[in-house]
Amino acid sequence: MPDKELTVGQVAERSGLPVSTLHFYERKGLIASTRNAANHRLYARSVLRRVAVIKVAQSAGVPLAEIARALSSLPRQAVPDTKDWARISEAWHDDLTRRIQTLTALRDKMALCIGCGCLSVKRCPLVNPNDRLADEGPGPRMLQ
Amino acid sequence: MPDKELTVGQVAERSGLPVSTLHFYERKGLIASTRNAANHRLYARSVLRRVAVIKVAQSAGVPLAEIARALSSLPRQAVPDTKDWARISEAWHDDLTRRIQTLTALRDKMALCIGCGCLSVKRCPLVNPNDRLADEGPGPRMLQ
C-alpha cells in the first residue's frame, strides 16, 4: 500500500529525526499533517522528501525560517515537481557558493594574519580591509 | 603614551564591539582586565589584538568556548609572540578547510539532488549515504 499515510513515529523512524523535532517543525510551519479520529498526526509520504530537503538545507547552514519561506513557495496541494525543487535549490546553491567564498578568503587571510602576528597592525587586510583608517591612530579596526 | 591602558569605552570604540559584549567576553574568560580605584576596568593595549582574533575566529565559525580554550593557551603574562598566534591559527585554518570541503561537497550534491528532484530518502547520496531504509513509495528516481 504505497499510498498509505505515515504516523509521526514512522516518519521519525524513516527520517532519523525525533518525534519532538517533527512536532517542532510542524509548529514552525515546515511540515503539515492531517489528523485521524484519535487526533493522531498523519503525514503524506511526500513529507519524507520535505524533511530530507530540510536536513540538507540545514546542514548547508540555511536557517529554519528561510527554509520555511522557501518551502512555502511549493504547491500546497499537488506534489512538487522538478522545477519547483530546482528553483529552491538554486537560491541555496548560490548562497552556499557565497559563503564558501567568504570562508575561503577568510581562511587564507587568517593564515597570513593571525599566523604571522600582524593582526591589529594598521595594514592587516583582515582587520582593516580597506586601509581606510590608517591615519585615525593605532589599534585594530573591525572586520567587515 | 603608547603604554597607557584603555578603558572599556575606549576598547569598545576601537574594536567596534558594544561595552556589554566586552563585559560578556570577560565573564566568559576571553579577555581580562585590572581595575582602577573606582573599580573601572583597565585593559592592556594587547587586548585589542585579542579582540581582533576573537572576531576573526567568530566570523570563521569558531564557537566562543573553543576560542576561549585556544586563547587560554597563550602566555598569561608576556605579550604573545608570532609562534603563539601561529599555533592557534593553524588549528582554526585546518578546521576551516574541513568545513569548506564539507560545504563544497554539499553544494555540488545539492545541485544534483534537490535540483533534479531526486532527493529520495532511499537512494539519494545526500540524504541516505548508507542506503539502509527501504522505500517503496512512488517518486522520481535518481538520474545517476
Add this chain to the structure above:
DNA sequence: CCTTGACCTCAACCTTAGTTGAGGCCTTAC
C-alpha cells in the same frame, strides 16, 4: 550644588533550534 557621562553589578530577557517532562487519551495484548 547638581547634573552629566562613564562606569559598575546583577538579573532578566532575546533568538535559534530544539529537548524534556507531566498529565492524559486510545487501542491492543495478556
Add this chain to the structure above:
DNA sequence: GTAAGGCCTCAACTAAGGTTGAGGTCAAGG
C-alpha cells in the same frame, strides 16, 4: 480489566551569544 505503547498538549528547560534595564558610584563642569 488493566497494563503497555503510541500518541496528544503544554510548559519549562537547554545552549550559545549576546542585549537591556534597574539601581548605584564617581569625577568633572556650569
